[in-house]
Amino acid sequence: MRRTALHHIHQRLGATMTGFAGWSMPLRYGSDIAEHHTVRTGAGLFDLGHMGQLEVTGPEAAAFLDHALVGRLSAVAVGRAKYTMLCHTTGGVLDDLVVYRLAEDRFLVVANASNAPVVRAMLGEHSGGFMVRIADAGRSLIAVQGPRAAEVAGVHPDLRYYGIKRDRLAGREVLLARTGYTGEDGFEIYCAHEDAEQIWEWAAAAGATPTGLACRDTLRLEAGMPLYGHELTLTTTPFHAGLGRVVALDKTDFVGAAALRAVQPDTTLVGLTTKGRRSPRAGHAVLDPATGTRVGEVTSGAPSPTLGHPIAMAYVSKDLAGPGTRLTVDVRGTHEDAEVVSLPFYRRRS
The missing domain is CATH 2.40.30.110 (Aminomethyltransferase beta-barrel domains)
Structure with missing residues (x-):
């Protein structure tokens, strides 16, 4: 089992650990129902260091992602993010992704932990002919979610939903995104592995309560958010899942375009x-x-x-x-x- 940079903290807190996509992750710290209510009423603190993170850079990065993914990533402004999908040529979903535009020629692609190797391999396969570089981002990821998340993170209202910016938290350089998977307001903090413990402790001291994967699942279910391997699979298309809005069918060409234009669920x-x-x-x-x-x-x-x-x-x-x-x-x-x-x-x- 792979371990995140915060593994020793979870052990110290007495978390019930579980195997997830090859990672040892905290399932709960006490009551998963209590942790669920914490996120709905206060601020929950999640270790998401198991998520896949890739940086796509180069002068043709935007054009490449337009080709490889179903959305129009070239239209995303710097400092903004987009929910999108990587599909097979058959139209089936290989993974759903959040893609952040960090600069004109630099994107951060965040994949589900279980699909990270597939996303890395398929993006590499589709990159032929494009001037791009695909590399592991090598960061930890911590989320603060709930109605008190902005208060805990000390975030000013200038960071809009699905925005991302460089910031300093707990005296450390981070990428701070206003995104999440709980149905609540919240923030995802991308940081160096060696800074993860300090940022976690800073957020906990500010009032965020450690929360595990068990409540994350009930939170996303209440919010109607799909989970890969359940609502999204290789045999379902975005249109089956009611997510056809993320597919830019008017793009000239992209992977899976022919199948997605023909699908009638x-x-x-x-x-x-x-x-x-x-x-x-x-x-x-x-x-x-x-x-x-x-x-x-x-x-x-x-x-x-x-x-x-x-x-x-x-x-x-x-x-x-x-x-x-x-x-x-x-x-x-x-x-x-x-x-x-x-x-x-x-x-x-x-």
């Missing part, structure tokens, strides 16, 4: 709520209550700490995807009534 991603105590989980069958036939499959599900009842995301037939549609989920042999609802389940107050 017969299933789509929806939100489901249930009233029972047993939560739908990934892989559970979604049924038509009138006929008992299988019409979809749950991709993620859990009890919602914020809402107080089970929630799930699922792929279902498009003709049964309208909000208010009544369906059934087979939860380990018990049929639970479910209702289709619009995503996200939770939206923070602005």
Whole structure:
């Protein structure tokens, strides 16, 4: 198992550690439900040092990313970020990414930990003919998330959502981004590995509470955010997931363009709520209550700490995807009534 620069801190805090994408990561420090509520009401502190980070530099960096990814990265201003995807030539999703433009000819590409090797390999494969360099960024990543995140980080309002800037925190040079994966306001701090401990301790002293991967999953689920390997896979396209807006189909050419222009999904991603105590989980069958036939499959599900009842995301037939549609989920042999609802389940107050 690989270890982040903060591994010894997690051990000192008594975290329950788990293996994730080849990394030893903190699952929780105490109660994952309490940590979830901390992020919804205060400020949670996450170690995200397992995420993949690549820097793409060179005079044709923007043109290259326009070709390799589904979005139009050349239109992103310096100091701004864009959510996008790397797709296969078949149109299936290889990973969803956040890309920051650090300079005219310099981009930071952040990939999911489990897909980082694939993203590195595929970007390299697609880089032929472009004057670019692709290299590991070699930074730690710490997130502060929640309604008190700006107060904890001492951030001025000039850093807008999906913005990034160079800054000094705890006396250390960092890249500070107003991004996150929890549905709350928050910041992601990219720093040198040797500075990670000092920045973590500074944020904790300012009022951020250590939080683990368990609550990160329920937070992103409430916010309707997809997780690779669940809502996004090589067999789903951005259009299946309701994320066709991130695909710039008007670009002249990009990897997967032909397949994505032709795709006509017969299933789509929806939100489901249930009233029972047993939560739908990934892989559970979604049924038509009138006929008992299988019409979809749950991709993620859990009890919602914020809402107080089970929630799930699922792929279902498009003709049964309208909000208010009544369906059934087979939860380990018990049929639970479910209702289709619009995503996200939770939206923070602005």
